[in-house]
Amino acid sequence: MGRHRSAPTHSQFSKLIRIFVPPTNTPMTTQEVLKELEGYGDETTKNTLMRHGAKEPFFGVKVADLKKVLKKTKKNHQLSLQLYKTANSDAMYLAGLMADEKQITEAQLDEWADQAYWYYLSEFTVPWVAAETDFGFELGMKWITSDKEQIAAAGWSALSNFASINDDEKLDVAKYSELLDQVEKTIHTAKNRERYVMNGFIIAVGSYIKELTVKAQTVSKSIGKVSVEMGGTACKVPLAYDYIQKVIEKDRIGKKRKMARC
Secondary structure, three states: OOOOOOOOOHHHHHHHHHHHOOOOOOOOOHHHHHHHHHHHOOHHHHHHHHHHOOOOOOOOOOHHHHHHHHHHHOOOHHHHHHHHHOOOHHHHHHHHHHOOOOOOOHHHHHHHHHHOOOHHHHHHHHHHHHHOOOOHHHHHHHHOOOOOHHHHHHHHHHHHHHHHHOOHHHOOHHHHHHHHHHHHHHHHHOOHHHHHHHHHHHHHHHHHOHHHHHHHHHHHHHHOOOOOOOOOOOOOOOOHHHHHHHHHHOOOOOOOOOOOOO
């Protein structure tokens, strides 16, 4: 007679279940994400963001906490589109971090830029995603011609970020040089947030495109101090020449970033 085998213990049975029953990876829904964001809401953060331009509805979630939610959702094209449509600033920012640059279309990013009502969205969220697409440069060039301040600002930011993550060999360096000329001529008559990102464009070109570092510093000297109304906050506009000089001193000129989003 064969040896009698005892029934598996509860612990052994649990292990068998984990081995043979695949885990369910059901994506989070829009409402589930919003509920989680609400839990991370911080009143102090909310008040700070409102001083910078954020409007209801939103919870005031710190970026570090948004990234905790991102770890659960990963990249999710459809969910990112749904979250952006909520008009909740926290959800819109998270949508940008979550967006799939390989799936999002130019038309969808045009819509995002049009709905990006304050600078966290128009100068970070939307242009970060745009810069990581294959059509980021062309999209940036289109946006900077817009009469809408936030769209034009998104365009300059997209072009800056595009330069920061692509090798110089892949960039239209001649066009970036022409854009420096354009900034030099128009920055002081441009709209408020456009002036801020144009100044940032000079810094980006000088820092990330070796061939144009000297020209960027020359342009920055020519334009001098850039005046931007910061909404009563303590934020200041960096002096482009000094900023680029610090990058030179750190031997970081031409050191590209892996991705625009952070």
